[in-house]
Amino acid sequence: MATDLERTGGRPTERSRVLRVRDGRVQELPDDLAAEEPLEIRLGGEAVAVTMRTPGHDAELAVGFLVTEGIVSPADVAGVRQCRSEEGDGGVADVVLRPEGKPSGGWQRNFYATSSCGVCGKASIEAVRVAAEPVGEGPTVTAATLKTLPDRLRTAQRVFERTGGLHAAGLFTAQGELVLLREDVGRHNAVDKVVGRAALEGSLPLSDRILLVSGRASFEILQKALVAGIPLVASVSAPSSLAVRLARESNMTLVGFLRPGGFNVYAGAERVESLPRA
Numbered sequence: 512m513a514t515d516l517e518r519t520g521g522r523p524t525e526r527s528r529v530l531r532v533r534d535g536r537v538q539e540l541p542d543d544l545a546a547e548e549p550l551e552i553r554l555g556g557e558a559v560a561v562t563m564r565t566p567g568h569d570a571e572l573a574v575g576f577l578v579t580e581g582i583v584s585p586a587d588v589a590g591v592r593q594c595r596s597e598e599g600d601g602g603v604a605d606v607v608l609r610p611e612g613k614p615s616g617g618w619q620r621n622f623y624a625t626s627s628c629g630v631c632g633k634a635s636i637e638a639v640r641v642a643a644e645p646v647g648e649g650p651t652v653t654a655a656t657l658k659t660l661p662d663r664l665r666t667a668q669r670v671f672e673r674t675g676g677l678h679a680a681g682l683f684t685a686q687g688e689l690v691l692l693r694e695d696v697g698r699h700n701a702v703d704k705v706v707g708r709a710a711l712e713g714s715l716p717l718s719d720r721i722l723l724v725s726g727r728a729s730f731e732i733l734q735k736a737l738v739a740g741i742p743l744v745a746s747v748s749a750p751s752s753l754a755v756r757l758a759r760e761s762n763m764t765l766v767g768f769l770r771p772g773g774f775n776v777y778a779g780a781e782r783v784e785s786l787p788r789a
Contacts, residue, residue, distance in 0.1 A: 575703030581618075587613070679701055698725070737763065743766070
């Protein structure tokens with residue numbers, strides 16, 4: 512039985528021997544797996560949460576997580592200290608604020624010490640909703656451009672092509688140009704990495720960008736996009752009911768089941784040009 516696993520320690524993929532069964536034939540072959548390791552996110556040395564993620568862009572993930580959860584302001588971030596955990600399995604990203612920077616009050620009450628995914632680490636359902644203003648008018652995009660985005664995202668997914676096991680979040684212009692792509696085993700982590708990169712570059716809010724996510728569009732994904740000021744969110748799968756409600760309340764455009772053949776618009780149809788008549 513193929514059980515050997517080559518531990519790469521902080522890399523986005525791991526090499527494994529697998530048994531490939533096809534058409535009645537069995538072969539033992541090498542295969543690339545999407546790596547998954549815990550990352551402890553700290554703020555000024557104090558533990559905030561532990562998230563399972565694909566190694567890589569950990570500083571962006573930590574900053575994006577703290578920003579989209581409403582714990583810190585992007586302007587207050589001075590830098591990120593990174594290291595491997597003492598046990599050697601996973602990493603630590605410690606976000607450092609500027610001397611005048613202060614985190615939001617009472618954030619410690621809203622999180623358990625660890626969490627495997629964003630919302631399930633919250634201490635109460637009341638802590639899930641992050642206060643954010645509705646987005647502005649934002650750009651418009653043609654229906655034809657929207658339908659090209661999934662293929663452009665998939666073509667740029669380097670790790671997915673090797674493993675088949677990662678989600679992606681991509682930032683696009685209204686003309687369909689891919690500006691930034693991040694991959695991770697968790698959809699929310701991929702979005703946090705995108706927002707974290709923008710925060711570190713000082714480019715928030717992302718009021719002229721489109722966010723495309725692989726998989727479904729959850730409430731948490733929409734909330735993170737809202738905090739980042741993104742007016743249009745699209746996914747290749749279904750949105751949740753809470754995601755649709757949040758999009759409508761926040762003046763956002765939400766597109767689901769985005770495929771080359773078509774898509775569904777759940778909110779903000781005015782930002783999508785050239786829609787066929789009903």
